[in-house]
Amino acid sequence: MKPASTSAARSGVPIPRAGRPSLTARLQDWLPRLVLAPSVAITLFFVYGFMLWTFILSLTSSRMLPSYEFVGFAQYARLMTNDRWWVASTNLVIFGGLFVTICLVIGVVLAILLDQRIRQEGVLRTLYLYPMALSFIVTGVVWKWLLNPGLGIQAMVRGWGFEEFRFDWLVNPDMAIYTLVIAAVWQASGFVMALFLAGLRGIDDSILKAAQLDGASLPRVYWRVVIPCLRPVVFSAVMILSHIAIKSFDLVVALTGGGPGYASDLPATFMYAHAFTRAQIGLGSASAMLMLGGVLAILVPYLYSELRNRRHG
Structure with a gap:
């Protein structure tokens, strides 16, 4: 009985190399990250970014409008x-x-x-x-x-x-x-x-x-x-x-x-x-x-x- 690899090669079917994932596998790995990326970016900016901005404002002399004159913990x-x-x-x-x-x-x-x-x-x-x-x-x-x-x-x-x-x-x-x-x-x-x-x-x-x-x-x-x-x-x-x-x-x-x-x-x-x-x-x-x-x-x-x-x- 002939090996499966030999039969596949003669039939013209490409054999994936061991240790190198195919393009489809790579897309499947990256697709969840690509889908979640916009939500993560929006969260980082509008939640944690504004938290950081609020902390910066708390160290300034801001009154009616933001002012970046730092006064420490005054x-x-x-x-x-x-x-x-x-x-x-x-x-x-x-x-x-x-x-x-x-x-x-x-x-x-x-x-x-x-x-x-x-x-x-x-x-x-x-x-x-x-x-x-x-x-x-x-x-x-x-x-x-x-x-x-x-x-x-x-x-x-x-x-x-x-x-x-x-x-x-x-x-x-x-x-x-x-x-x-x-x-x-x-x-x-x-x-x-x-x-x-x-x-x-x-x-x-x-x-x-x-x-x-x-x-x-x-x-x-x-x-x-x-x-x-x-x-x-x-x-x-x-x-x-x-x-x-x-x-x-x-x-x-x-x-x-x-x-x-x-x-x-x-x-x-x-x-x-x-x-x-x-x-x-x-x-x-x-x-x-x-x-x-x-x-x-x-x-x-x-x-x-x-x-x-x-x-x-």
Whole structure:
């Protein structure tokens, strides 16, 4: 029997040389890179390029228009002595802490209840998830109506005859920040519930049955076995909610406008007010870079943990 190479050569079919890929193979290797190249270039320019430009502006004396007269970290020093910035930072700690904690608690409780295979689970799950389909602008406007002392909950309860009832948090400088917490929790807790429900459905039932056979009650099973298994879900939920809290802008504008005064300001509204309405681009850029630092302080440990788990996994 003749070798295949000899037959192919006599038939006139070209034989590809070993170690040298064909033109088609080269195109197949380069095609994904060519397709992704425009997106990568646009991302590098419009995202990371403008981040770099913002950092450069934060080192200048820019006011209404960009000015490249470098002043070092003087804008950051001004920021540290600005009372409104410290109010916004304190509000972020209050808002972010309460928002993340309450969403986690409500999300876990709702997920555990739905995990009991109750009737109309699909309907309830849709109802809980529906607020996440709305924009924060819509959420802010609706809750502004509800919390308005002359139109909303306070007016309704007083109309029932409880004339002494007061729920004027929206116009109270000491309580306005908590109205943001109420609206944000209402919108995001259903999303957290979906994350935990997906995590619960991914746990092997044999683990739960083994714990119940050992005599553990259902609450103890969830507390000792199920919730520790959901640590990756908890970590992911904290990352997402913290990111939402740091960049919150539209909810504040729609619900409180940063008021009364600037009592409910957050860093995002502070940055907008100084960079675009007060002609202090340098100071606004400095506050934007500190916000970016807050996001990175959350994302970097998360990415490090993910990469470490993959290496050891």
